[in-house]
Amino acid sequence: MSKRSTAIAAVFLDRDGVINEEVEYLSDSSKLRLVPGSARAIRLLNERAIPVIVVTNQSGVARGYYPESRIAHLHHALDESLKDEGAHIDRFYYCPHHPEGLGKYRIDCECRKPKPGLLHEAAKDFSLNLKNCIIIGDKASDIGAGIAAGCRTILVMTGYGKKELASWNQPFQPGHVAEDLQGSVEWLLRD
Numbered sequence: 001m002s003k004r005s006t007a008i009a010a011v012f013l014d015r016d017g018v019i020n021e022e023v024e025y026l027s028d029s030s031k032l033r034l035v036p037g038s039a040r041a042i043r044l045l046n047e048r049a050i051p052v053i054v055v056t057n058q059s060g061v062a063r064g065y066y067p068e069s070r071i072a073h074l075h076h077a078l079d080e081s082l083k084d085e086g087a088h089i090d091r092f093y094y095c096p097h098h099p100e101g102l103g104k105y106r107i108d109c110e111c112r113k114p115k116p117g118l119l120h121e122a123a124k125d126f127s128l129n130l131k132n133c134i135i136i137g138d139k140a141s142d143i144g145a146g147i148a149a150g151c152r153t154i155l156v157m158t159g160y161g162k163k164e165l166a167s168w169n170q171p172f173q174p175g176h177v178a179e180d181l182q183g184s185v186e187w188l189l190r191d
């Protein structure tokens with residue numbers, strides 16, 4: 001049996017540069033643009049009842065660029081755009097911290113990727129076996145978090161992906177490299 005045909009317990013998605021176009025410290029929903037094909041890819045997972053879980057670093061909060069409340073607004077806008085295409089995210093997890101951030105957000109937390117805290121939190125909430133989960137991201141930190149959690153990993157070439165791959169300097173490699181989210185999901189679901 002191929003690795004790909006193993007049941008998929010959940011798919012973790014990085015947000016910026018994977019689902020929506022990368023915009024530095026995105027917080028303004030008027031700047032939210034879906035990556036072409038991403039809604040369709042999420043819908044394919046929804047149709048198979050595979051949980052789609054967003055795990056996103058939002059250090060813009062710790063850096064004082066936008067208030068934490070803005071994240072919920074942005075995620076609501078993202079939900080609305082996806083709904084237009086019959087797709088939905090099952091849950092959003094985010095890290096608002098940064099070790100050099102402001103106030104209560106200034107912590108060296110366990111949830112900022114490449115640490116696997118967000119994945120462990122989701123695994124607890126959804127009773128997931130992380131070995132049967134996949135993370136799809138555009139940065140080495142996404143791949144690192146996935147590997148630390150024992151997930152399979154896919155690096156996409158949207159967002160920072162191309163740049164990250166060209167300057168790859170990590171003791172680990174992505175399990176697979178795909179053009180974009182749509183390519184990743186098609187690869188995952190292919191038998």
Ligand SMILES: [Mg+2]
Binds near residue numbers: 015016
């Ligand atoms: Mg990203």
Ligand SMILES: [Zn+2]
Binds near residue numbers: 094095096097109110
């Ligand atoms: Zn954190």
